[in-house]
Amino acid sequence: MKVIAERPKSLTDLQFTYCPGCMHGVAHRLIAEAMDELDMRNNMMGVAPVGCSVFAYKFFDCDMAEAAHGRAPALATGMKRARPDMHVFTYQGDGDLAAIGTAEIIHAANRGEHITVFFVNNAIYGMTGGQMAPTTVPGMKTTTSPYGRDENDIGYPIQACELLATLRAPYFIERVSLLSPQEILKAKKTVYKAMKFNKEERGFTFIEFVSTCPTNWGVTPAEASNWARENMLPYFPIGNFRDKSKEEGEAK
Amino acid sequence: MGEKVLMKGNEAVAEAAIRAGCRLYFAYPITPQSELIEYMAKMMPKVNGTFVQAESEVSAINMVYGASGCGRRVMTSSSSPGISLKQEGISYIAGANLPAVIVNVQRGGPGLGDIQPAQGDYFQATKGGGHGDYRNIVLAPSTVQEFADMAGLAFDLADKYRNPVMILSDGLLGQMMEPVEFKPQKTKEELEELDRQHYEWCMYPNEDEPNHHHHEINSLEIDPLVLEKHVEKLSEKYDEIEAKEKRFEKYNIEADNEVLVVAFGTSARIAKSAIDELKEEGKSVGLIRPITVWPYPYEAISEAMTDKVKKVVVMELNLGQMIEDVKLAVNGKLPVEFLGKVGGILFTPEEAKAKILENL
Ligand SMILES: Cc1ncc(C[n+]2csc(CCOP(=O)(O)OP(=O)(O)O)c2C)c(N)n1
Ligand code: SF4
Ligand SMILES: [Mg+2]
Numbered sequence: 001m002k003v004i005a006e007r008p009k010s011l012t013d014l015q016f017t018y019c020p021g022c023m024h025g026v027a028h029r030l031i032a033e034a035m036d037e038l039d040m041r042n043n044m045m046g047v048a049p050v051g052c053s054v055f056a057y058k059f060f061d062c063d064m065a066e067a068a069h070g071r072a073p074a075l076a077t078g079m080k081r082a083r084p085d086m087h088v089f090t091y092q093g094d095g096d097l098a099a100i101g102t103a104e105i106i107h108a109a110n111r112g113e114h115i116t117v118f119f120v121n122n123a124i125y126g127m128t129g130g131q132m133a134p135t136t137v138p139g140m141k142t143t144t145s146p147y148g149r150d151e152n153d154i155g156y157p158i159q160a161c162e163l164l165a166t167l168r169a170p171y172f173i174e175r176v177s178l179l180s181p182q183e184i185l186k187a188k189k190t191v192y193k194a195m196k197f198n199k200e201e202r203g204f205t206f207i208e209f210v211s212t213c214p215t216n217w218g219v220t221p222a223e224a225s226n227w228a229r230e231n232m233l234p235y236f237p238i239g240n241f242r243d244k245s246k247e248e249g250e251a252k
Numbered sequence: 253m254g255e256k257v258l259m260k261g262n263e264a265v266a267e268a269a270i271r272a273g274c275r276l277y278f279a280y281p282i283t284p285q286s287e288l289i290e291y292m293a294k295m296m297p298k299v300n301g302t303f304v305q306a307e308s309e310v311s312a313i314n315m316v317y318g319a320s321g322c323g324r325r326v327m328t329s330s331s332s333p334g335i336s337l338k339q340e341g342i343s344y345i346a347g348a349n350l351p352a353v354i355v356n357v358q359r360g361g362p363g364l365g366d367i368q369p370a371q372g373d374y375f376q377a378t379k380g381g382g383h384g385d386y387r388n389i390v391l392a393p394s395t396v397q398e399f400a401d402m403a404g405l406a407f408d409l410a411d412k413y414r415n416p417v418m419i420l421s422d423g424l425l426g427q428m429m430e431p432v433e434f435k436p437q438k439t440k441e442e443l444e445e446l447d448r449q450h451y452e453w454c455m456y457p458n459e460d461e462p463n464h465h466h467h468e469i470n471s472l473e474i475d476p477l478v479l480e481k482h483v484e485k486l487s488e489k490y491d492e493i494e495a496k497e498k499r500f501e502k503y504n505i506e507a508d509n510e511v512l513v514v515a516f517g518t519s520a521r522i523a524k525s526a527i528d529e530l531k532e533e534g535k536s537v538g539l540i541r542p543i544t545v546w547p548y549p550y551e552a553i554s555e556a557m558t559d560k561v562k563k564v565v566v567m568e569l570n571l572g573q574m575i576e577d578v579k580l581a582v583n584g585k586l587p588v589e590f591l592g593k594v595g596g597i598l599f600t601p602e603e604a605k606a607k608i609l610e611n612l
Contacts, residue, residue: 012466041464042457042464042465043457045322045455045456047318054472057468057470058468061464061466062465062466063455063456063457063465063466063467063468063469064455064466064467064468064469064470065317065318065321065455065468065469065470066348066468066469066470066471066472067314067317068314068317068340068341068344071310071311071314071317071341074306074310074311074312074314074315074317074318075314075315075317075318075321076318077278077304077311077315077318078276078278078314078315078316078317078318078319078320078321078322078326079318079319079321079322079455081276081302081304081315081319082276082302082318082319082322082323082324082326083322083324083455083456086322086456103307103308103310103311104307104310104311104314106307107306107307107311111304
């Protein structure tokens, strides 16, 4: 077996419950690897969302709480305030974070809570069977936008990074993609960076993963990556939206 | 013990909570509980505690969920409309077997209602409130002193049973000033001991498991057979609470009582004035005041229905909610009459007296 196939310590041995080709597993692994590399596992508490990754509380091998739909940033606030010596992260989908949990994420970010938020944007409600998400792109067909999302009727996709970047408190905001091995490697570096900032108590850190849901999009994993590249990236451009370490003249 | 100080109920319960070891408080402003959140805003920094004004009651209760999952004494408070928003979180907290203290300073409803004292949230508080099968322990104070004392009791019961405890007060108790005597502040050692008692189940690595910690705070059981077991376990806990934690006050309960009044909280205060006056006029009326409205002291009522009691009169600041529990206790053996007021208006001692006289 190749070394890259080794399971990070920060994941339990449970088999993932995700569909073949689903990016949730990849995102989990990147987070777990950063936790291992930064030796954070023993001081880490995570919050799982409601969505396909609802069982993340069983997969990450650290203290974990399972939130109500959208409320993970509120739980994380309570957890970090209760145990300031611990590190806290949330893991959330687009319905969870950008629809039902909009108030919670904006205000946790605005308070500059010392937590890291991992946001998996697959432009759809995966768990409930493929309904329209706040990040569903115009024209995209879902079970609740059967004629394609009509932006004049229901609005444009919500751009979470751009929205949060209007706030002054967040320390680090970046959007990465998981659409190819190269992009995953780049994403890994960003995850590491955000987790390091978390460990160093720099402030609120946020990473959006542009991801896929082959199952509910009704395509193969390879097609899903291409589809996301063509249709999602125009609305969700990859890039950094905030890095206060640069403003602080870190590079010197 | 300390000396008596004159304080509003809202402030007294906040002070008592701090003394009982509450170091985290999350809430959203609403009348008539605002003195409580303001007191916490002022005092928490002075005791190295955490105060966060949340973006909504939904967020506040979920902050409570997170902090409680970390094993610390945590509280939130609100008034009726805000308590409705907290129901989601309360259901999760109950499902996850977590302690938490929630204060409801009730006001008139439904909807936005008004900001005057009311008891219209009795059903919500005692019968569930949120989704699923669960129970809150619900304490109903009737004086500022009792309101304050219930803070410590609420935390102890919440910890003992790992269950949400609600203090069901109202705008009168929150706003009125009465003399209060506080229990001493828990010491640093006592607070650390409280913390340690939660290590067994809470998120937070500790000396017993220093190198690897994976505790799950969770209300999800996707396998129906596992969920069935989980809810049955909750049910056993509720049975134990019902067996051990019923509390009530007997007021003027005598063998010659002709009418038995049942009232809780502010209603009971008014009923007592009426009963005192009637006593001077030579009429014997007893009162059962449930202190826990869940678990409900049914037996206290049936035992007080001695031979001479002709009628039971229930008094509430609503359209008749607790009366359903009283009828269960009376079990058809006596007529049950009702005096109620809505709109955030109190009935007067004279109205209470007249209602009793009608039934003597
Ligand atoms: C209060 C509440 N409303 C609705 C649901 C049903 N629900 C479960 S997951 C979900 C959407 C999840 O979508 P997303 O956050 O994008 O996660 P994904 O499954 O795509 O990873 C919904 C609506 C729920 N569990 N709770
Ligand atoms: S439904 Fe979509 S998001 Fe959910 S596990 Fe399957 S591929 Fe992943
Ligand atoms: Mg999604």
